[in-house]
Amino acid sequence: MTSLNGFWDFGFVGELEEYKGIEQVVFNTSLPVPGCFDLEPGLKLRRGIGAYRTRVVTGGKVTLRFEGLGPRAEIYWDGKNIGSYDLPFSNAEYRFDAGNEEEHTLIVAVDNRADDTKSSLFPGFYDFYRHGGIYRGVSIERTPEVEISYLKVIPRDIQKGTVEVTVELLGNIPAETTVEFSFDGKNSVSEKLVNGKGTFTLSVPDFKLWSCEEPNLHTLTSRIPGAEKCVTFGMRTIETREGQFFLNGKAVKLLGYNRHDCHPDFGYAMPEMLVKRDLEIIKAQGCNFIRGCHYPQSETVLNWCDKLGMLFWEESLGWGNGEENLVNETFRSRQREQTRLMARKSINHPCIILQGFMNELRSDLEPGLTLIRELAQILKEEDGSRPVTYACNIPFDDIALQEVDVVSFNIYPGWYINSQMSDVQQFDEAGLIKALEKYETILERPELKDKPFIISEIGGAALPGWHGDVRWTEEYQADLATTIFKHVLDTPRCSGVAIWMFCDTRSFNDYRIPSRPRGFNNKGLMDEYRRPKMAWNAVAKFLKNR
Numbered sequence: 291m292t293s294l295n296g297f298w299d300f301g302f303v304g305e306l307e308e309y310k311g312i313e314q315v316v317f318n319t320s321l322p323v324p325g326c327f328d329l330e331p332g333l334k335l336r337r338g339i340g341a342y343r344t345r346v347v348t349g350g351k352v353t354l355r356f357e358g359l360g361p362r363a364e365i366y367w368d369g370k371n372i373g374s375y376d377l378p379f380s381n382a383e384y385r386f387d388a389g390n391e392e393e394h395t396l397i398v399a400v401d402n403r404a405d406d407t408k409s410s411l412f413p414g415f416y417d418f419y420r421h422g423g424i425y426r427g428v429s430i431e432r433t434p435e436v437e438i439s440y441l442k443v444i445p446r447d448i449q450k451g452t453v454e455v456t457v458e459l460l461g462n463i464p465a466e467t468t469v470e471f472s473f474d475g476k477n478s479v480s481e482k483l484v485n486g487k488g489t490f491t492l493s494v495p496d497f498k499l500w501s502c503e504e505p506n507l508h509t510l511t512s513r514i515p516g517a518e519k520c521v522t523f524g525m526r527t528i529e530t531r532e533g534q535f536f537l538n539g540k541a542v543k544l545l546g547y548n549r550h551d552c553h554p555d556f557g558y559a560m561p562e563m564l565v566k567r568d569l570e571i572i573k574a575q576g577c578n579f580i581r582g583c584h585y586p587q588s589e590t591v592l593n594w595c596d597k598l599g600m601l602f603w604e605e606s607l608g609w610g611n612g613e614e615n616l617v618n619e620t621f622r623s624r625q626r627e628q629t630r631l632m633a634r635k636s637i638n639h640p641c642i643i644l645q646g647f648m649n650e651l652r653s654d655l656e657p658g659l660t661l662i663r664e665l666a667q668i669l670k671e672e673d674g675s676r677p678v679t680y681a682c683n684i685p686f687d688d689i690a691l692q693e694v695d696v697v698s699f700n701i702y703p704g705w706y707i708n709s710q711m712s713d714v715q716q717f718d719e720a721g722l723i724k725a726l727e728k729y730e731t732i733l734e735r736p737e738l739k740d741k742p743f744i745i746s747e748i749g750g751a752a753l754p755g756w757h758g759d760v761r762w763t764e765e766y767q768a769d770l771a772t773t774i775f776k777h778v779l780d781t782p783r784c785s786g787v788a789i790w791m792f793c794d795t796r797s798f799n800d801y802r803i804p805s806r807p808r809g810f811n812n813k814g815l816m817d818e819y820r821r822p823k824m825a826w827n828a829v830a831k832f833l834k835n836r
């Protein structure tokens with residue numbers, strides 16, 4: 291596999307010009323890949339086609355891989371269109387004949403203009419910025435005759451140290467193939483694949499459990515003649531019963547934040563050092579949980595969560611999708627495709643203890659209910675070892691909570707009016723608790739009573755440096771956040787919280803501007819440069835002293 295990361299030629303056609311096709315682009319500069327072109331000087335927050343070009347020496351059958359880009363792109367090889375990319379943030383593969391062994395030209399024309407068609411997964415109005423760029427790594431490899439395309443490891447018995455391993459081959463598949471496995475580079479065992487597939491129960495020698503405190507990892511290497519694949523995994527189990535989560539058989543409460551994998555200077559092309567630092571400061575505060583809002587995550591994020599022992603909720607891309615999307619068959623099939631891709635790419639990460647989809651979809655409507663069923667079914671087919679959920683913002687009207695394993699509510703008492711509190715200006719602790727208890731009555735329904743409940747979003751904004759005792763001040767946010775953590779810890783029926791949110795995040799600067807001062811969603815307990823607001827320090831103190 292050859293990484294194509296590095297400097298690519300770049301040309302831009304702004305949205306005020308008519309875009310006539312890739313031939314029109316003048317490649318007059320260079321930009322880094324991964325990167326977001328609309329954060330470059332001169333192009334900051336501009337909309338249009340950003341075309342990236344590189345040269346690759348290869349030939350014959352190849353596989354080109356993207357770890358994630360957005361919002362959409364057309365891909366050209368030697369001037370010929372070899373595919374479209376329309377699942378923002380998803381990993382994608384393009385298999386094609388590269389031609390003769392020589393230098394070829396690869397162009398990725400990223401389009402960050404608004405696509406407000408009903409089938410779009412990333413339309414104009416989401417509350418996080420639609421950056422244009424190649425967010426994550428790109429690589430290419432010659433496609434072997436037969437390859438190990440999938441290797442899944444599901445921990446089954448953490449007393450005995452057994453895992454269920456599934457292997458899939460792709461290419462010119464023989465009727466029978468011998469596959470050799472080794473854990474941590476030793477102790478080989480052989481098994482037989484029939485028609486390129488097989489599932490086996492294997493024992494991990496000298497295994498150590500993965501937990502938040504001791505995140506031990508193992509590797510599994512699989513080999514067939516001419517191909518090899520190695521994955522990292524952790525020995526841990528995650529179960530839901532009696533309204534709680536059990537990690538390795540022990541009840542665990544999830545305490546943490548929603549985090550956008552985003553930065554004002556890098557967009558979604560987050561440098562690894564910053565990712566690691568974010569996770570470390572969340573952990574150092576005393577938290578154990580992150581909801582990766584609102585799209586499939588990078589390997590960088592998930593690898594570091596594995597390494598640091600951070601529990602993670604991964605979800606497919608969605609934001610408040612209404613009936614117009616939910617009845618659109620292309621939208622639905624894109625959701626299904628993205629959800630399946632996400633489950634398969636992330637299958638071996640021990641950090642993922644919850645899988646979700648479609649933040650705040652209209653779960654009060656029949657097409658919402660049927661899509662929830664379909665997506666939950668896909669996650670169960672691909673995995674089955676992790677609980678499934680979705681973040682619901684209409685708890686009293688929702689008709690689909692029974693379809694998933696975990697009940698998750700996005701609720702904003704103390705911030706948005708209509709959130710079971712009147713329009714408070716000064717912090718009202720008793721009112722907040724009363725409002726939370728009202729939501730919690732929903733959990734008394736018989737069909738929900740054994741499901742864990744988490745508050746998947748809650749919080750309020752503070753403008754950094756704005757002080758006083760009313761809404762929008764750092765003091766108000768600090769009181770709100772500490773009261774919420776306290777309530778979650780004091781309430782056995784509540785199995786966790788992801789505060790909205792870790793740090794301020796760029797949002798749309800058009801018609802959302804009245805509620806998004808500075809062009810940012812300001813509900814972070816840190817600002818966008820990860821400088822703590824009062825609430826961050828107040829929560830840290832509270833969690834240390836509990």
Ligand code: ADA
Nearest residue numbers: 417649650683700747811813
């Ligand atoms: C929602 C949504 C978030 C964010 C938040 C807010 O519930 O899921 O993405 O927009 O509200 O800040 O209003």
